[in-house]
Amino acid sequence: MAEKTGKAGQGKAPNATKRLRLGLGVMLTLLLVVGGKLFLVQGLDVGGMAEAALNSRMTSAILPAERGSILDSRGTVLANSVIRYNIVVDQRVNTKTDSYKRLEQTDGHEKLVDVSRDQAISELAAALGMDTNAVRDAVTGQQPYYIVAKDVKPDVEDRISKLQVPGIVAEGVSKRVYPNGAVAGGVVGFLQDGTTGLAGIEQTQDDQLKGKDGKRLFEIGADGLRIPVGLDELTPPQNGKDVKLTLNSDIQYFAQQAIQSQADKLSAEWGVIIVMDAKTGNLIALADTNSPDPNNPGLVAAKDRGTRSVTAAYEPGSVEKMMTAAAVIDEGLASPLDKFTIPPTYTVDGQTFSDAFTHGTEDRTLAGIIGYSMNTGTVMAGQRLSKEQRYDWLKKFGIGEAPDIGLPATASGILSPPDQWDGRQQYTVLFGQGVSQSTLQTVRAYQSIANNGVMLQPRLIDSYVSPDGTEEKVPAQPSRRVVSDSTAQQVQDILESAVTEGEIKDAGIDGYRVGAKTGTSESPCDDGKPGYCGYTASIVGMAPMDDPRFIVEVVLQRPKGSIYGITNGPVFRSVMSQTLRTYNVQPSTGEPARMPQYAK
Amino acid sequence: MSTAAVKNFPIVSGSSAADTRPAGDPGPGRKSRTPLSVVRTAPRKRRAPFVVLCFAMLAVALVAVLVLNISVSTAQYQLVELRAKQSSLTKTNQDLTQQVQSFEAPQNLAAKATELGMVASTVKGQIDLSTLSVTGKATPAVKGAAAGAVIPAPAVAGQQTVPPASKAADAKGADSKGPDSKGAAADKAATPDAGKPAAGAPSADAAKAAAGQAPAAAAAATPAPELHGGSVPAPQQKVPGQ
Numbered sequence: 001m002a003e004k005t006g007k008a009g010q011g012k013a014p015n016a017t018k019r020l021r022l023g024l025g026v027m028l029t030l031l032l033v034v035g036g037k038l039f040l041v042q043g044l045d046v047g048g049m050a051e052a053a054l055n056s057r058m059t060s061a062i063l064p065a066e067r068g069s070i071l072d073s074r075g076t077v078l079a080n081s082v083i084r085y086n087i088v089v090d091q092r093v094n095t096k097t098d099s100y101k102r103l104e105q106t107d108g109h110e111k112l113v114d115v116s117r118d119q120a121i122s123e124l125a126a127a128l129g130m131d132t133n134a135v136r137d138a139v140t141g142q143q144p145y146y147i148v149a150k151d152v153k154p155d156v157e158d159r160i161s162k163l164q165v166p167g168i169v170a171e172g173v174s175k176r177v178y179p180n181g182a183v184a185g186g187v188v189g190f191l192q193d194g195t196t197g198l199a200g201i202e203q204t205q206d207d208q209l210k211g212k213d214g215k216r217l218f219e220i221g222a223d224g225l226r227i228p229v230g231l232d233e234l235t236p237p238q239n240g241k242d243v244k245l246t247l248n249s250d251i252q253y254f255a256q257q258a259i260q261s262q263a264d265k266l267s268a269e270w271g272v273i274i275v276m277d278a279k280t281g282n283l284i285a286l287a288d289t290n291s292p293d294p295n296n297p298g299l300v301a302a303k304d305r306g307t308r309s310v311t312a313a314y315e316p317g318s319v320e321k322m323m324t325a326a327a328v329i330d331e332g333l334a335s336p337l338d339k340f341t342i343p344p345t346y347t348v349d350g351q352t353f354s355d356a357f358t359h360g361t362e363d364r365t366l367a368g369i370i371g372y373s374m375n376t377g378t379v380m381a382g383q384r385l386s387k388e389q390r391y392d393w394l395k396k397f398g399i400g401e402a403p404d405i406g407l408p409a410t411a412s413g414i415l416s417p418p419d420q421w422d423g424r425q426q427y428t429v430l431f432g433q434g435v436s437q438s439t440l441q442t443v444r445a446y447q448s449i450a451n452n453g454v455m456l457q458p459r460l461i462d463s464y465v466s467p468d469g470t471e472e473k474v475p476a477q478p479s480r481r482v483v484s485d486s487t488a489q490q491v492q493d494i495l496e497s498a499v500t501e502g503e504i505k506d507a508g509i510d511g512y513r514v515g516a517k518t519g520t521s522e523s524p525c526d527d528g529k530p531g532y533c534g535y536t537a538s539i540v541g542m543a544p545m546d547d548p549r550f551i552v553e554v555v556l557q558r559p560k561g562s563i564y565g566i567t568n569g570p571v572f573r574s575v576m577s578q579t580l581r582t583y584n585v586q587p588s589t590g591e592p593a594r595m596p597q598y599a600k
Numbered sequence: 601m602s603t604a605a606v607k608n609f610p611i612v613s614g615s616s617a618a619d620t621r622p623a624g625d626p627g628p629g630r631k632s633r634t635p636l637s638v639v640r641t642a643p644r645k646r647r648a649p650f651v652v653l654c655f656a657m658l659a660v661a662l663v664a665v666l667v668l669n670i671s672v673s674t675a676q677y678q679l680v681e682l683r684a685k686q687s688s689l690t691k692t693n694q695d696l697t698q699q700v701q702s703f704e705a706p707q708n709l710a711a712k713a714t715e716l717g718m719v720a721s722t723v724k725g726q727i728d729l730s731t732l733s734v735t736g737k738a739t740p741a742v743k744g745a746a747a748g749a750v751i752p753a754p755a756v757a758g759q760q761t762v763p764p765a766s767k768a769a770d771a772k773g774a775d776s777k778g779p780d781s782k783g784a785a786a787d788k789a790a791t792p793d794a795g796k797p798a799a800g801a802p803s804a805d806a807a808k809a810a811a812g813q814a815p816a817a818a819a820a821a822t823p824a825p826e827l828h829g830g831s832v833p834a835p836q837q838k839v840p841g842q
Contacts, residue, residue, distance in 0.1 A: 076704070082694045083690075154691035154692075154694070155692075177698065177756055178754060179698065179701035179702060179704075179705055180701075180705050181707065181751075181754025182707070182751050183705070183707060250706055252706075253707060253751065256751055257710070257749055257750075257751055260749035260751065264749050291751075293755050295755040295756055295757075296755045509736075510725065510735065510736035511725065574722075577724070586728075587726050587728065587736070
């Protein structure tokens with residue numbers, strides 16, 4: 001029996017082994033196939049599928065940078081950005097939802113309340129302050145994106161979001177706000193489309209103010225949820241820098257109000273006041289008439305949207321006589337008390353010059369020539385300079401050279417080379433006709449006298465403040481010596497005598513020593529017609545004369561009425577005394593200069 | 601019998617086969633066997649506590665992970681809540697700052713002062729506190745003197761009760777009660793919104809009505825009428841809706 005069994009067992013065993021081996025072989029082959037495919041897909045990525053999957057998951061979102069603010073010298077905000085919301089609707093969602101449920105607080109506990117579409121629309125209209133029908137029109141339709149309301153304040157947006165109207169979404173946008181409105185409005189400028197600067201500081205400092213947008217790269221699933229363990233790269237946005245100006249908004253307002261009143265009173269075309277700190281060149285006020293309100297610049301005419309104080313070039317007139325006097329004194333060709341015998345009209349080289357007032361032959365000092373603003377005397381004294389010298393001195397005082405303060409279209413004025421001057425112009429440049437310059441250039445020239453002969457370039461932008469608070473001051477541009485210290489002193493005395501002894505007595509301020517010079521020039525016609533139309537009346541002065549700190553210039557273009565009856569003295573006086581008071585300048589001590597106007 | 605069977609069955613010698621002596625009693629000349637006694641079973645290896653310990657550790661680990669997850673999630677909720685709070689505080693801060701700035705704007709201050717009947721002073725003097733000397737001839741301000749030009753108030757949308765500023769006492773100034781006022785809607789209809797682009801069929805937010813009111817007067821920075829020695833009355837604030 002046993003033997004039989006043994007033989008039969010031996011026969012079965014090889015079959016089983018064969019099946020086993022066959023099975024193992026099949027499985028190994030399949031494993032090889034799977035392994036190969038795995039290697040192809042995972043290792044070699046033949047179809048580019050991993051990359052395609054990553055691309056469909058990866059989203060980048062832009063993190064907008066906040067635009068920097070514009071501040072005045074004391075930190076008062078002149079321009080800044082605030083959050084506002086656009087209420088947008090997906091019309092398809094809203095149109096097809098007739099009613100929805102909303103969680104409401106009633107008697108202390110929350111309940112799910114059914115809200116009909118009509119009720120939702122009327123509540124939305126009430127929150128927005130819009131007409132219900134207008135809102136209904138806005139939310140009905142087939143468009144996926146439609147703006148219902150713009151510039152909604154955050155508290156209103158909060159109320160609207162509580163309503164949970166289907167399809168309504170609030171989009172955050174940044175809005176530029178100018179809290180001081182028309183005060184310094186032309187200097188600050190405004191934006192185009194809420195993003196790029198179009199005028200003023202907003203335009204020239206756009207790069208600094210804009211900052212750099214950040215980016216967030218992340219992976220998002222098909223259900224719209226961010227994949228937490230996926231890629232998440234964050235480039236934080238760099239907010240723009242704040243620009244700090246040298247302006248004082250209180251004095252800016254005062255000056256704007258003063259020049260606007262004066263221009264309105266005399267029906268002038270435009271007027272300008274500049275207040276400058278003589279010690280540093282900082283511009284304290286750049287006042288214009290009809291200043292635009294950057295919140296709504298379209299309200300003023302296009303020609304009024306700039307800053308005429310720096311862009312309008314005109315023939316300065318008698319204020320230029322200061323430079324002639326400084327030139328002859330510095331060149332040693334005359335001194336303030338030199339005697340000049342002046343006939344009623346003065347003729348030289350076939351050119352006749354007369355004065356604003358009729359007089360006989362007078363013996364005047366140089367101080368008197370300036371104090372009474374005599375063209376005849378100025379030509380008599382100024383002709384001691386050669387043509388080249390006259391040109392060089394005007395260039396030294398910055399005429400023909402545009403100041404660089406960071407405002408667009410700053411005028412450089414027109415100073416033609418001396419070989420192009422005709423027979424009359426070579427003399428008229430001595431008293432400010434035949435040359436043109438902006439108010440800022442005149443103030444800069446007077447600043448060199450106020451600063452004892454050293455000209456400092458005007459400064460409007462004081463510093464940049466980065467988002468982390470560090471302030472980087474804008475370095476002052478190189479200064480240059482225009483006249484010697486003693487010349488400057490003598491010219492200061494001449495200017496002071498013009499107020500104490502000369503014609504400009506109404507520029508005097510009680511308690512302070514003031515020096516000033518008036519200017520009345522004929523204004524060339526604007527529309528290309530030859531000849532002159534109207535006058536430009538100006539006055540420029542400095543105080544206190546013991547150590548001049550401030551320069552104020554008041555300009556009025558084409559005031560109506562007799563030019564000889566018009567004086568800007570009271571305006572100058574009020575702006576200068578306001579400035580002296582604001583900066584707590586000590587009343588003057590010592591005797592004011594009283595140079596005799598008539599020579600003995 | 602086969603050899604296998606021999607192995608299976610112990611050989612019993614003839615002598616012991618008929619042995620009648622009791623078991624355990626050693627025969628003469630033979631060593632005695634160890635007396636049989638009940639053997640206590642050796643304590644089996646206790647596996648239950650180990651298993652319990654394993655389960656306990658597992659449970660502790662799971663609970664620890666759960667607690668960590670909960671705390672992270674709570675922190676995440678707190679973070680979201682704090683962020684929302686920060687955002688709403690920022691907005692409130694901006695709003696309040698804007699209100700302060702509106703009150704501080706120089707033209708608004710001047711208008712409010714005029715409303716209160718104040719007049720700008722003209723000639724002032726100075727007192728030197730160290731020497732108590734007075735310089736300058738201070739003159740009292742004259743009530744009813746000409747007010748001069750008025751710089752328009754900033755046309756910031758949505759500012760509350762900003763006093764208007766216009767010589768001609770035209771309607772001006774920003775919206776007074778915010779977007780909910782009914783008067784704003786009426787004013788919007790009345791004054792054309794010159795400055796801002798139209799926002800399509802739905803009219804713009806009422807907050808823009810502020811700017812809409814401004815064009816009337818701000819554009820009129822035109823030459824003032826002849827005063828003939830008279831005085832300009834203080835600007836009256838126009839109530840929306842009138």
